[in-house]
Each structure stands twice: as structure tokens, then as C-alpha cells.
Amino acid sequence: MSPDVDLTVRPPGHxxxxxxxxxxxxxxxxxxxxxxxxxxxxxxxxxxxAANHGVLWFATAAALTATRSPRARRAAIRGVASLALASAxxxxxxxxxxxxxxxxxxNVPVVRQLKRQPITTSxxxxxxxxxxxxxxxxxxxxxxxxxxxxxxxxxxxxSRVYTGVHFxxxxxxxxxxxxxAAYAVRGLVxxxxxxxxxxxxxxxxxxxxxxxxxxxxxNGGAATAGRVRAxxxxxxxxxAVECAPDELRTELEKAATRARVLGACxxxxxxxxxxxxALRHGIPLAVxxxxxxxxxxxxxxxxxxxxxxxxxxxxxxxxxxxxRFCSGDTEGVFLNTCxxxxxxxxxxxxxxxxxxxxxxxxxxxxxxxVLRGDQHPLRARFRDRTRPLWLLFAGxxxxxxxxxxxxxxxxxxxxxxxxxxxxxxxxxxxxxxAAAAAxxxxxxxxxxxxxxxxxxxxxxxxxxxLAYDGEVTEISGDLTLSKLxxxxxxxxxxxxxx
Numbered sequence: 226m227s228p229d230v231d232l233t234v235r236p237p238g239h240x241x242x243x244x245x246x247x248x249x250x251x252x253x254x255x256x257x258x259x260x261x262x263x264x265x266x267x268x269x270x271x272x273x274x275a276a277n278h279g280v281l282w283f284a285t286a287a288a289l290t291a292t293r294s295p296r297a298r299r300a301a302i303r304g305v306a307s308l309a310l311a312s313a314x315x316x317x318x319x320x321x322x323x324x325x326x327x328x329x330x331x332n333v334p335v336v337r338q339l340k341r342q343p344i345t346t347s348x349x350x351x352x353x354x355x356x357x358x359x360x361x362x363x364x365x366x367x368x369x370x371x372x373x374x375x376x377x378x379x380x381x382x383x384s385r386v387y388t389g390v391h392f393x394x395x396x397x398x399x400x401x402x403x404x405x406a407a408y409a410v411r412g413l414v415x416x417x418x419x420x421x422x423x424x425x426x427x428x429x430x431x432x433x434x435x436x437x438x439x440x441x442x443x444n445g446g447a448a449t450a451g452r453v454r455a456x457x458x459x460x461x462x463x464x465a466v467e468c469a470p471d472e473l474r475t476e477l478e479k480a481a482t483r484a485r486v487l488g489a490c491x492x493x494x495x496x497x498x499x500x501x502x503a504l505r506h507g508i509p510l511a512v513x514x515x516x517x518x519x520x521x522x523x524x525x526x527x528x529x530x531x532x533x534x535x536x537x538x539x540x541x542x543x544x545x546x547x548x549r550f551c552s553g554d555t556e557g558v559f560l561n562t563c564x565x566x567x568x569x570x571x572x573x574x575x576x577x578x579x580x581x582x583x584x585x586x587x588x589x590x591x592x593x594x595v596l597r598g599d600q601h602p603l604r605a606r607f608r609d610r611t612r613p614l615w616l617l618f619a620g621x622x623x624x625x626x627x628x629x630x631x632x633x634x635x636x637x638x639x640x641x642x643x644x645x646x647x648x649x650x651x652x653x654x655x656x657x658x659a660a661a662a663a664x665x666x667x668x669x670x671x672x673x674x675x676x677x678x679x680x681x682x683x684x685x686x687x688x689x690x691l692a693y694d695g696e697v698t699e700i701s702g703d704l705t706l707s708k709l710x711x712x713x714x715x716x717x718x719x720x721x722x723x
Contacts, residue, residue, distance in 0.1 A: 492516020
């Protein structure tokens with residue numbers, strides 16, 4: 226029997242449907258080639274070339290990240306991840322499953338044609354898949370940024386037919402695969418609207434439509450000047466005070482005596498100080514993120530001025546737990562975490578270098594210096610045993626994984642300390658990496674985790690460093706970690722906008 230004989234059983238009319246589809250696809254391609262597109266000549270071919278190897282989308286992601294908006298940064302990361310999955314799917318499965326030749330360029334004007342023609346098969350369009358994946362990924366995280374990116378993505382997809390390198394069906398199927406890749410990424414790493422809402426239970430707080438009664442103290446050591454100007458425009462009757470870092474506590478104390486609501490603009494250390502003052506004066510706290518990481522504001526659901534303004538105008542607030550540490554005459558509160566061991570050393574090294582080289586490089590340098598190998602584990606006694614520890618971490622509330630990356634709290638009033646311990650045997654870098662890979666497990670050779678409302682340790686050497694919300698202090702002897710349940714009222718919007 227000849228190997229060229231096709232024995233596949235097909236339903237009646239299969240060839241007719243296929244031929245009709247191919248004919249319609251070709252006619253649509255030729256109609257695009259024959260049509261005059263005003264203004265498209267100098268734009269679409271360049272746009273098509275710019276999207277080669279995802280360069281256009283990586284540049285867009287970099288631009289989004291440069292805005293320093295947490296929402297835009299998450300959108301950029303999700304867009305790139307979606308693009309990567311779509312590209313891998315197209316190149317490993319799509320191009321190899323249907324070996325369709327590229328369209329003939331006879332009817333495509335030479336001025337439109339790309340100087341370097343693709344050599345891969347035509348079906349499906351990889352450029353269209355990448356464009357749709359990136360735009361959809363961005364839109365799933367931020368509707369506003371998605372609306373800005375979508376026209377560019379649509380133009381890239383159109384450019385592939387306009388320049389004659391793809392049939393319309395190649396583009397449509399590629400775009401569908403790209404959208405599917407973005408939703409697949411969301412299935413692995415849910416967007417924030419799919420996660421449990423942070424911050425509960427709801428609390429009564431003053432409704433301040435124009436901000437009257439709100440006094441915001443801004444830490445001049447953070448990049449807060451632009452945020453303060455925007456705050457004054459959004460809430461014209463709010464009072465804003467900018468001060469130097471060493472004047473922060475004094476200005477917060479003054480503000481608390483005349484404010485219905487105490488506001489803080491800065492990083493986690495600034496918010497920590499403001500929370501302590503607000504607790505003592507019994508007034509609500511409004512947080513305007515102005516630092517590098519802004520962990521508390523992020524977990525609370527206040528990412529920018531729009532979120533805070535909406536909450537203050539509507540009087541939307543929640544009660545949150547406050548962590549407390551006490552060691553002899555040293556005591557304080559924490560909204561995020563406190564820790565013993567190598568992390569306080571890292572914070573101190575980061576603070577030492579951050580003014581010279583910036584926050585992120587200083588953090589990397591701090592990690593390298595702390596884990597260089599000449600560190601000794603901390604020794605502390607708890608649960609009737611003296612243990613060597615590289616790290617003891619206590620979170621104010623339970624930290625969960627958001628997909629493969631740990632680090633978000635869904636409930637800021639669960640009454641628990643999330644305590645994680647990295648044992649002190651072996652090399653610190655190996656132990657810490659193993660613990661990070663293990664995540665929030667209850668028990669492993671490198672790592673243990675418990676959730677308790679209170680923890681007591683003793684036998685700690687004098688001068689031991691304790692880090693809390695990015696600040697560092699010295700303790701000695703006994704250390705007690707506890708919770709103040711639902712002690713602080715903080716503004717946050719009932720719902721978050723994309």
C-alpha cells in the first residue's frame with residue numbers, strides 16, 4: 226500500500242468545510258492587503274518589528290514598574306508571566322502541530338512588507354499570542370492599565386495581517402491562546418480580587434468628605450512630597466505636616482492632640498510610630514503609603530491615595546490587631562513582624578548603606594554581608610529548651626502564600642502570632658534557603674512554625690538585636706511577644722478598584 230494514501234475517517238463534508246474556511250481566510254487576508262489604511266503605513270510595520278522577541282512588552286513592563294505604583298508593578302509582573310507562558314506554548318506546541326505556510330505576498334504592497342520575513346510556520350501567530358497575553362495579564366491586575374495597553378496589543382495583532390506575515394485566523398487563534406495563558410497564570414497566582422478581602426471586622430470611623438479633622442504627618446525622609454501635594458488636592462481641608470525623620474514622633478504627638486483622625490505618610494517604620502501614638506490617644510489611623518515596601522498598607526488594601534481618599538470620604542475602616550513586644554524596660558508595638566537572629570543584622574546593614582546606594586541595592590548588600598559565614602546562631606530558651614536559632618520571626622497575623630510566593634495576610638485581626646523558627650545547626654545561608662523553600666510548614670529539619678496568641682523566651686544575651694517593622698532595638702533577658710486584639714482602627718476602602 227502506498228504510504229501516501231490517507232486512511233483517516235472524516236465526517237461527510239469535512240473537505241468542503243475546510244476549503245470554505247481557507248477560502249474565506251484568504252479572501253479576508255487579500256481584502257486587508259488591498260485596502261488603504263490612512264496613517265498605518267509608517268506605524269504598523271514598526272510596531273510589528275518592535276514586538277519581536279517581546280521587546281515592546283518588556284519595555285512596557287519596565288515603564289509600568291517605574292511608576293512605583295504597587296498595582297502597576299503587579300500588573301507588569303503578571304503581564305510578563307502571561308507572555309512567557311503563551312510564548313512557550315506557541316513555540317513548543319502551536320507551531321509544531323499545524324505546519325501552515327505563510328501567505329503569499331503578491332497582493333501586499335512592498336512598503337508594508339517586513340525587511341526580514343519570518344521563517345517559522347504561519348499558524349498560530351506568536352506575536353498576537355504575546356500581545357494578547359500581556360494585555361490580558363495587565364488588565365486582570367489593573368483595569369486602568371489594561372485599557373491603556375489594549376490598543377497597542379490590538380495594533381500589534383493587526384500589524385501581522387497588514388504586513389502580510391499571517392492570515393487572519395492565525396492572529397485570532399494566537400490571541401485566543403494568549404488570553405488563555407493569562408487566565409492560566411491567574412489560576413496559579415490569583416489576582417487580589419480573587420483573594421479573601423483583607424482587614425476585618427468593620428469599625429465605626431468619622432466620615433470626612435473633604436478631609437476636615439484629618440492631620441497627616443509625612444516623614445520627610447521618605448519620597449513623600451508629591452503624595453502630600455496630591456493629598457491636599459484630594460482632601461482640601463485635611464492638614465498635612467512634613468517633618469524630618471528625627472522630628473516624626475514629636476509631630477505625631479502634636480497632631481494627635483488636635484486631630485479626629487491621625488494620618489501618616491511614609492514607610493512601615495513611620496506607620497509603626499503613628500500607630501503607637503494613635504493607640505495611646507484612642508483615635509483612628511489613616512495610612513498613606515510612602516515608603517519602599519509598605520507591607521502594612523498593602524495587606525490592609527490601601528495601595529495609593531485613591532484608596533485612602535475613598536475610605537476617608539466614606540468613613541470605611543476596620544479594627545486590626547497590634548503586636549506587642551516587651552523585654553525589661555524595652556517595649557514597643559509592631560503591625561507587621563518582629564524578629565531575632567540574622568534579620569535584625571540585615572536591617573542594620575541595609576540602613577547603613579541605603580542612603581549611599583539606595584534601598585534595594587542596600588538590601589542585597591546586607592544579605593551578602595550577613596550570610597558571609599562568620600555569624601553565630603542566637604541562643605534562646607522557650608518551651609523548656611535552650612535552642613540555637615538563626616532566625617525567629619513573629620508575624621502580626623498569619624502570613625499566607627499568594628501562589629508560589631509567601632508573604633500576604635488575609636486577616637489582620639485573627640488574634641494570632643505567626644511564629645517561624647530557623648534552627649541554628651549548619652550554615653545560615655543553607656538553612657535560611659531551605660526554610661524559604663519549605664514555606665509555612667509546621668515542621669521540617671530546617672524550619673518550624675506555630676501560631677499562638679503569646680510567646681515567651683528567656684536566656685537571650687544582653688545587646689541582642691530585635692527588628693520590628695523595619696526598625697531595630699536592643700533587648701536582653703526575657704522577651705514576651707503578645708497581641709492586642711482589634712486594638713487599632715484603620716481606614717481602608719470596602720472594595721478595591723482595578
